[in-house]
Amino acid sequence: xxxxxxxxxxxxxxxxxxxxxxxxxxxxxxxxxxxxxxxxxxxxxxxxxxxxxxxxxxxxxxxxxxxxxxxxxxxxxxxxxxxxxxxxxxxxxxxxxxxxxxxxxxxxxxxxxxxxxxxxxxxxxxxxxxxxxxxxxxxxxxxxxxxxxxxxxxxxxxxxxxxxxxxxxxxxxxxxxxxxxxxxxxxxxxxxxxxxxxxxxxxxxxxxxxxxxxxx
Amino acid sequence: xxxxxxxxxxxxxxxxxxxxxxxxxxxxxxxxxxxxxxxxxxxxxxxxxxxxxxxxxxxxxxxxxxxxxxxxxxxxxxxxxxxxxxxxxxxxxxxxxxxxxxxxxxxxxxxxxxxxxxxxxxxxxxxxxxxxxxxxxxxxxxxxxxxxxxxxxxxxxxxxxxxxxxxxxxxxxxxxxxxxxxxxxxxxxxxxxxxxxxxxxxxxxxxxxxxxxxxxxxxxxxxxxxxxxxxxxxxxxxxxxxxxxxxxxxxxxxxxxxxxxxxxxxxxxxxxxxxxxxxxxxxxxxxxxxxxxxxxxxxxxxxxxxxxxxxxxxxxx
Amino acid sequence: xxxxxxxxxxxxxxxxxxxxxxxxxxxxxxxxxxxxxxxxxxxxxxxxxxxxxxxxxxxxxxxxxxxxxxxxxxxxxxxxxxxxxxxxxxxxxxxxxxxxxxxxxxxxxxxxxxxxxxxxxxxxxxxxxxxxxxxxxxxxxxxxxxxxxxxxxxxxxxxxxxxxxxxxxxxxxxxxxxxxxxxxxxxxxxxxxxxxxxxxxxxxxxxxxxxxxxxxxxxx
Numbered sequence: 001x002x003x004x005x006x007x008x009x010x011x012x013x014x015x016x017x018x019x020x021x022x023x024x025x026x027x028x029x030x031x032x033x034x035x036x037x038x039x040x041x042x043x044x045x046x047x048x049x050x051x052x053x054x055x056x057x058x059x060x061x062x063x064x065x066x067x068x069x070x071x072x073x074x075x076x077x078x079x080x081x082x083x084x085x086x087x088x089x090x091x092x093x094x095x096x097x098x099x100x101x102x103x104x105x106x107x108x109x110x111x112x113x114x115x116x117x118x119x120x121x122x123x124x125x126x127x128x129x130x131x132x133x134x135x136x137x138x139x140x141x142x143x144x145x146x147x148x149x150x151x152x153x154x155x156x157x158x159x160x161x162x163x164x165x166x167x168x169x170x171x172x173x174x175x176x177x178x179x180x181x182x183x184x185x186x187x188x189x190x191x192x193x194x195x196x197x198x199x200x201x202x203x204x205x206x207x208x209x210x211x212x213x214x215x216x
Numbered sequence: 217x218x219x220x221x222x223x224x225x226x227x228x229x230x231x232x233x234x235x236x237x238x239x240x241x242x243x244x245x246x247x248x249x250x251x252x253x254x255x256x257x258x259x260x261x262x263x264x265x266x267x268x269x270x271x272x273x274x275x276x277x278x279x280x281x282x283x284x285x286x287x288x289x290x291x292x293x294x295x296x297x298x299x300x301x302x303x304x305x306x307x308x309x310x311x312x313x314x315x316x317x318x319x320x321x322x323x324x325x326x327x328x329x330x331x332x333x334x335x336x337x338x339x340x341x342x343x344x345x346x347x348x349x350x351x352x353x354x355x356x357x358x359x360x361x362x363x364x365x366x367x368x369x370x371x372x373x374x375x376x377x378x379x380x381x382x383x384x385x386x387x388x389x390x391x392x393x394x395x396x397x398x399x400x401x402x403x404x405x406x407x408x409x410x411x412x413x414x415x416x417x418x419x420x421x422x423x424x425x426x427x428x429x430x431x432x433x434x435x436x437x438x439x440x441x442x443x444x445x446x447x448x449x450x451x452x453x454x455x456x457x458x459x460x461x462x463x464x465x466x467x468x469x470x471x472x473x474x475x476x477x478x479x480x481x482x483x484x485x486x487x488x489x490x491x492x493x494x495x496x497x498x499x500x501x502x503x504x505x506x507x508x509x510x511x512x513x514x515x516x517x518x519x520x521x522x523x524x525x526x527x528x529x530x531x532x533x
Numbered sequence: 534x535x536x537x538x539x540x541x542x543x544x545x546x547x548x549x550x551x552x553x554x555x556x557x558x559x560x561x562x563x564x565x566x567x568x569x570x571x572x573x574x575x576x577x578x579x580x581x582x583x584x585x586x587x588x589x590x591x592x593x594x595x596x597x598x599x600x601x602x603x604x605x606x607x608x609x610x611x612x613x614x615x616x617x618x619x620x621x622x623x624x625x626x627x628x629x630x631x632x633x634x635x636x637x638x639x640x641x642x643x644x645x646x647x648x649x650x651x652x653x654x655x656x657x658x659x660x661x662x663x664x665x666x667x668x669x670x671x672x673x674x675x676x677x678x679x680x681x682x683x684x685x686x687x688x689x690x691x692x693x694x695x696x697x698x699x700x701x702x703x704x705x706x707x708x709x710x711x712x713x714x715x716x717x718x719x720x721x722x723x724x725x726x727x728x729x730x731x732x733x734x735x736x737x738x739x740x741x742x743x744x745x746x747x748x749x750x751x752x753x
Contacts, residue, residue: 007517059732061692064709064725071536071718078304146604153606157699157713159276159305164608169303171612173278174432175515179616183609190604308716401698401707402714426620426701427710433700436619443620 003177011166015185018162022152022189025084026145029091033140036092037099038125051100057093062086062154083155090151091144098140102133131205138201142194149190153182163189270488273310273319274302277429278518279367279452279508283323283476285522286495286507286531291321293532294491302518306402307332315354320481321492326362327472329479331407340469353479360478360489363496365504367452368474369399369408371445371464374438378462385465389445390418397421398434398443408447408471416470421445435459452501454509476504491531498529540722549723556708560727563704566622567691567735570629571637575683578634582641582682586675587667592642599635607632607693615700625697632693633686640682644675676746684739691732705731 004011040050069075069082106129114128130137156164163182170178270291274284281302288298301319304310311332313319326345330337334352339345342362349359371386378384381392389395403409404423413419424442426434430449437443438461445464449455451474456463476499478492503525510521526532543549550557585595607628615624648671656670672679698706705728712721 003515010517056733059688059692059729059736061695061725061728063695064721067713067721078309150604150606153608159303159309161303165303167609167612168276169278172429172431173512173515174616176616179609179613183605183613186606186609187601187604194600306714400714401711404711405715424701425698425707427699433615433619440619
């Protein structure tokens, strides 16, 4: 604990850097997955191709992607943008399927009656599809947020600062508290964000309050 | 167990949807705030461009970061604004950023740096390397006076192993079969790697990669007999004294001397250069070993160890 | 020549594949590590998941603790365990099993829970023991989801097993880290391509297995 206390400023700045990489990535992965999922659901024959295709991004090992992306994007290797783009891709690998399934779970009758009431496609999306799919969407977002926060640490191997730097440095100098604090804080961040998202869900979607039952 | 009529449920959700919007906005705000904080604490993006700010880089190696921190404190004492861009990966990553002026100061190791910029170089002694560097450094970069301290890859064995096989120099390894050398993955491609060992000393080795810069895992592997020789423990490593290890002599200079040398941008002013050269003068082999030992034993942050050292050495104030 | 073309050249060169540390041997090692890790996690997570799904108790505890386990960063676990165990497979195995367990577990209890309670009641009414209900009704009917969990775990493990090389084990991480450290893009791309291909082949095998399962009599 002494080590953690003495290095608290360093740990705090790494924690901030960690959030600076992961939060934008989580948000972008979520937002970008929605149109992809909707498009996949609209064009039925391509649904499986699109959903499985993005899912397979998960098979790409993270480390090489962090290095190959700058070649494709034309950025510097240690640019935070690379790391964020890579994290967004991994997040979408999980989120597109969740989102496609979530929108699929919206009962056809509800959509038909909304159309009958004169909703435009766009209006129906905001008024019917999104709220009805919100439960499973949130569940998907929570998985993405946990996995992203944990995945960020890998970029430390490349020299991008995050809580993962506590692993690489602790490993070189043999400082067990450094690695342990990195593991614990990463897990805590993931859990806190998960609790926040879950609280947000309860606040924004009171019909889910009675339990975690999501419409199937 | 019939669900409530679809339209009733829908209506309930429609009302609830109104509350989704502020929620989403909150998530968005959170992400924006955090990315803004991230940008503040992030040294990479604003790099180099601002006038009056000196950007100091360091390798992803605790000892190098410690030296970089010493440079930073000395330059701050000289009145400069310093931006620390530490723990960058290998030379292959940061060399480009030195060349394009994103980084102004970097603690470097003379031998490997020369081999990086001039792979054909035959320089073996510290003087030859110094001359070679002056030729080979790209425009806009200068090598300041190097320190006496070297921190280089060495062939290291346990005292027990050395005694058992009568080893004092790398060449003595030639008599041994099935030698396993532990080192970083890139050792394979270095001039002093397996090929160099074969050509210069007639030693055949098999590489076991260990990616901890000669840290505890390498030492443990030596002691457990998983590897016979460690090629990633540096000569300034505290482990050599602490774990009773033997550095094999290198009479043919297979591994070029790696004196610690400040590499700086041509634009760096004379006062700053003088301050860095004072550091070089103070950084003897013993002092570097002492710094590294404190870093590994006390496990304090670089700024603490460096702060005490520059104080002791009278380099600030 | 562009990096991808150079990488392709590497992959088409038989010399790159042969030898003790050639790509062929590394691929087999990688496959071996991955299967071992998934096998171990299945041995841990399947019984636990079946029990939770069958008895319907402890679900919240299991969901919450697998949430915590999911949040553990693999690189941290790997370096931490390696400091104590040294070189070898133990540290990567611990890290990979920890990575795989939550997915297998979630598939296992979701699979058991997905079986219509009326079917389970009917089986009980016919005088089946709990064990018989589990093994002859719930597991076979829940198999698509159970296999789905193992499939996801495999995908995660194959991609992450490259980290084994960080602590001196082999696998496709070895050429990958070499490429990474020397910024040898063709080697890096070639090694990554093999990892991706391996993941795709395994995923395809699972896809086929899942389709075959669905066709079995008595299953959807």
